[in-house]
Amino acid sequence: MKHIRTTICILLLAAAGACNRGGTTTAESDEAAEPQNLLYGINADDYRTESGEIGRGETLGAILGSYGVTAQAIDRLDRAAKEVFPLRNIRAGQKYTVFIHEDSLYASHLDYLAYEVSLTDYVVFGFHDDSVSIRRDTKPYTLRRTKKSATINSSLWGAIMEQELPYALAAELEDIYQWTVDFFGIQKGDNFTVIYDERFIDDTIPAGIGRIWGAKFAQSGKEYYAIPFRQNGKLQYWEADGASLRKQMLKAPLKYSRISSRFTYARKHPIYKVYRPHTGVDYAAPKGTPVHAVADGVVIFKGWGGGGGNTLKIKHPGNLMTGYLHLSGYAKGINKGTRVTQGQLIGYVGSTGASTGPHLDYRVWRNGTPIDPLKIPQEPAEPIAKENRAAFEYVRDRIMAELNGEVKDEERITQLDSLPLPAPATAEAPAKKAGEEKAGK
Structure with a gap:
């Protein structure tokens, strides 16, 4: 009888253990019940x-x-x-x-x-x-750090399409270099290298791009680096020497167009058939193409400009004034006396006035004298501050090394907020020497 009771107890304990292993009563079963799909x-x-x-x-x-x-x-x-x-x-x-x-x-x-x-x-x-x-x-996505290079045969957009790169890269590069690179002066053989995060859904479906970690753009034999760095709480892109890529004026007031006529004092007018000065640059573009203010300023004229059709004139610091002619219309809120900021939408390309087709006639005056918009000396924005120089150089050296070659994963810059800066050289030397002496013993 005693043996029977013992056997029954063992069987009951075994059954209880089997229940637990089966995942119906333990914490382990709760984990297994989490949704998988x-x-x-x-x-x-x-x-x-x-x-x-x-x-x-x-x-x-x-x-x-x-x-x-x-x-x-x-x-x-x-x-x-x-x-x-x-x-x-x-x-x-x-x-x-x-x-x-x-x-x-x-x-x-x-x-x-x-x-x-x-x-x-x-x-x-x-x-x-x-x-x-x-x-x-x-949707959850993964980021894949990517480095790509391309040589331009016709245009930046053309190179992006030829290399089957994300189209968003062209817009991002134009935004970063809009003060520095003349995208209307692109020549065959110009090239670029860019490091960026590419988003993927389910690790296979491309879903746009994330941060640009650095770029190098070569135009007419000159290289322009773009190094990301946060100063005064704002992430911007900087040249290799610490100068800001942002300049006093944008290179052009619009995108996705071509120059159809340049600054000259002797151009045969396409309508009047006589030679007369054309103190501006014509950008041929589809009607309705957005036009942006090239610098901060105040609108001093909005209205009909005779042969210039719908016209805007903006006064800027430094005794500069810009003009935007032949517009099809004005952006909402743009009136005489309106303060505008660099890059702000101000109007749309049109063909009003004495014009043979849709284009923007863009003009610049200094102290009332016309100057060639393509040859304006550019003053950079505030450079890297002295107290940020060491941190900037730490980022710059690693980004440039990655742009110009291959680096180990642990040597890449992957965040820009709290940088693991090395100790100053003056503090490193004694420590290194002491370590070498200890090793020698």
Whole structure:
């Protein structure tokens, strides 16, 4: 009898252990129960999912209605979504996914609809009994540090496309070098190298680019470095000697165009057929191309300029004035007396006045005398401060080494906020010598 009781106890203990190992009662089982199939932040294993695309003229209300969501619930969602993502912003061609559960009577109920705003951003609309919810989020992505070089045959954009690089790189490089590199003077053989973070969803789907970690642009045999560094709380790009890449004036007031006529005192006018001065630069560009102020200043003229058509004139520090002629229209809020900042939208390319086609006639005066916009001496913005020089050189040396060759992962600059600066050389020398003597003994 005693042996029987002992055997029963052993069997019960073994059964209890088996239950624990089976993962039904221990903390280990709780970990195993965590969702493994997250989709838009939702455990997709709990639902039946269906995906589709917004059709032309189709509304979110119609889609929700087809899944049994009531008109009252859709109205509540419409009002609640205005501050997060207005339903009118739904666009044809964008992907959506619905999450459906079935109740005890096998009736289908839609709990969530996830709408992809872009390749990376999405909105989740939720329906919970008598309430609704809206959540805007971003898909998780990984960053891959990339270094690419390209030689230009025609234009920066052309080189980007030829090398199948992210199109956003062209816009980023133009923004960084807009004060320094003459993109209208690009010549065959000019080249660039750039280090940047590329985003990937699921490690395979390209999803744009992140930070530019450094660049080198060679134009007409001269190299222009772009070194990222944070000064006064603002991340900017600097030349190798610590001078700011930002200058007093932008190289040009618009992008994506070509120079059709240059500064001269003897140009045959295309309409009047006589030789007369053309004290400006003509940028041929499609009608509606954005035009930006090349420097901070105040609008001193807005109106009809005779042969110049719709015209803006802006006064800048240093007795400089710029003019923008033949505009098709002006940006909102631009009036005489308006203060503008460098890079601010001020108008749009047009063909008003004496013009044979859409273009911008851009002019610059100093002390009332016309000067060639392509030959303006550029004064740089504030350089690297003395107290930041050591930190800047630490970043610069590593970025330049990476641009010009290969470096180990641990030697790369991966953050710009708290830099692990080396000790001053004067403090290193004694320590090094003492270490060498100790090793010698």
